[in-house]
Amino acid sequence: MADNTNQSSPLTVVLIGCGRVAEKHLKAISKLKGLELKAVVDVNPESAKRLLGSVKGFANVKIYNDYKLAIEEIKPSIVSVTVPSGLHFQIAKYAMENGSNLLLEKPMTMSVSEAREIFELSQKTGLKIAMGHIYRYLPIVGLVREDIAEGKYGKVTHGTIYVRWGHGEDYYSSAAWRGTWKSDGGALMNQTIHAIDLLVWLMGSEPEQASAMIAQRVRNIEAEDLGMAVLRLENGALAQIEGTTATIPSKHTAEFSVFCENGQLSMGLDSGKPHLNIFTVKPNGKTKKLNGYYIRKQLKEGGLFSYKCALNPHLGIYKDLQDSIISGKDPIADAYAGFSSVDTLLGIYKSAKEGKPVSLPLEDDFNSVDMTGFFN
Ligand SMILES: NC(=O)c1ccc[n+]([C@@H]2O[C@H](COP(=O)([O-])OP(=O)(O)OC[C@H]3O[C@@H](n4cnc5c(N)ncnc54)[C@H](O)[C@@H]3O)[C@@H](O)[C@H]2O)c1
Known part of the structure; x- marks a missing residue:
């Protein structure tokens, strides 16, 4: 599990899915102190390169095409899930099982049982989920x-x-x-x-x-x-x-x-x-x-x-998640x-x-x- 107890070091972020909404996430991360984007992941590396080129300051961020590998190698404090909605469940679950908090785009999942499982996992582990409910x-x-x-x-x-x-x-x-x-x-x-x-x-x-x-x-x-x-x-x-x-x-x-x-x-x-x-x-x-x-x-x-x-409401979501991880309070748009x-x-x-x-x-x-x- 990522160590969030040392508040002087930045919270590390891995973003998975480099499409339309991901740019709003990167712009938000770039404006907040205390967050460090370690890697982005996309099955299409060209999308990842395009995304990193679209926001200043991320030219040297690592690119992966396999989200499991990125999570295992980096063990980020935060995984941002910005893939098509039908993939939210499997990636959110994997990230939490590996100790990461989530910024999870809406909708949380495509079924009631999956959403309940993700909610219960956050209750059990104490990991925070901030939803993309802008x-x-x-x-x-x-x-x-x-x-x-x-x-x-x-x-x-x-x-x-x-x-x-x-x-x-x-x-x-x-x-x-x-x-x-x-x-x-x-x-x-x-x-x-x-x-x-x-x-x-x-x-x-x-x-x-x-x-x-x-x-x-x-x-x-x-x-x-x-x-x-x-x-x-x-x-x-x-x-x-x-x-x-x-x-x-x-x-x-x-x-x-x-x-x-x-x-x-x-x-x-x-x-x-x-x-x-x-x-x-x-x-x-x-x-x-x-x-x-x-x-x-x-x-x-x-x-x-x-x-x-x-x-850019994602600015507020990242700040809220950051504060929640450090203080233990629940995010405004929580699990x-x-x-x-x-x-x-x-x-x-x-x-x-x-x-x-x-x-x-x-x-x-x-x-x-x-x-x-x-x-x-
Ligand atoms: N909160 C908001 O305001 C807001 C706005 C737009 C979209 N969204 C949500 O964000 C999500 C993404 O939407 P979008 O419009 O950015 O989609 P998009 O199609 O533009 O981007 C999705 C990206 O995920 C990549 N991808 C697909 N499978 C992958 C995998 N297995 N591993 C890694 N990357 C993978 C695709 O190659 C693509 O680059 C959706 O769930 C959508 O509902 C939220």
């Missing part, structure tokens, strides 16, 4: 969550998200795994799972029932390009979800809204531009906008770093978040498949490949 690391969301949890806005009634993250055929044909039930899933599993995670986290309760429909509208893929679902949470609140890649690719929008007895908040991104609207009702009945209050509070508590995370979001998402798929509501957490295993043939 939305939890955006400025202000953590502060709002605390206030909702402390009852500042009264009872949570409902929440909504839409993730309209259009991707054309060029995106889907750029890698054979994209849009397949085995390795990726569709718009819900890939583009929406971390947004569902944020909504449920903000609403402060666990999902107990899912009802859903999925559709294939315009993209030529195996899985869904459009999904809609309603969750009932244990606290009685309802959450409404829309996730799609069937919209115009140049107009990416994602929005989260939470409604409470005495307040409501909406935040999101519209073609890269953030927007925020937080309102409360004062005891005299007047409505007050709280944007300025939260912006100042975040600056006071998190400094400029918290706003830099808006541009449980990884497990629970996979369980919810697969519950949504199961409900769509069976045409009826399903209870959560799922009692039996469900795997994304159980959806094979759904649209045939």
Whole structure:
């Protein structure tokens, strides 16, 4: 197992999978003191070379094409898993069995039983997992969550998200795994799972029932390009979800809204531009906008770093994981978040498949490949 007790030496990192998202990881690592990228791994060495050339300061980092060899030789403190989703389980398991903490991209795994195994392994070993659930690391969301949890806005009634993250055929044909039930899933599993995670986290309760429909509208893929679902949470609140890649690719929008007895908040991104609207009702009945209050509070508590995370949330994820390994606290998007979001998402798929509501957490295993043939 990697020795993390000597805090004066950097935490070593091996990144596995040198594709699209990996560049965000390298940029984050390059900006943080106390992390040292020791090696990158890809079955395609050209991808590894391209990645190392794309971010300053990594020209001499070692390249492997076999993740097991890299983990065995380097014994890193952190393994970053940025391979296609269908490979997350085997690599995450191997890395933890060899003593590494994880920065694990979403979704944690493609089946409920695999996600449970990874979660339980982290509990058993004490190794930390920070999930690539970027939305939890955006400025202000953590502060709002605390206030909702402390009852500042009264009872949570409902929440909504839409993730309209259009991707054309060029995106889907750029890698054979994209849009397949085995390795990726569709718009819900890939583009929406971390947004569902944020909504449920903000609403402060666990999902107990899912009802859903999925559709294939315009993209030529195996899985869904459009999904809609309603969750009932244990606290009685309802959450409404829309996730799609069937919209115009140049107009990416994602929005989260939470409604409470005495307040409501909406935040999101519209073609890269953030927007925020937080309102409360004062005891005299007047409505007050709280944007300025939260912006100042975040600056006071998190400094400029918290706003830099808006541009690259992976910066916040690496810093959080680093702090967690050193202090022993759990990361903000921890192993449980990884497990629970996979369980919810697969519950949504199961409900769509069976045409009826399903209870959560799922009692039996469900795997994304159980959806094979759904649209045939
Ligand atoms: N959190 C986020 O914001 C975010 C954004 C994009 C992607 N992701 C997730 O990151 C993961 C990767 O997505 P991507 O778009 O970067 O994919 P990608 O296809 O661009 O890159 C994957 C890379 O993994 C490599 N690879 C495949 N099998 C391997 C193996 N056995 N060993 C080593 N390398 C291997 C491929 O050659 C490729 O270079 C997915 O799980 C995706 O859901 C997360």
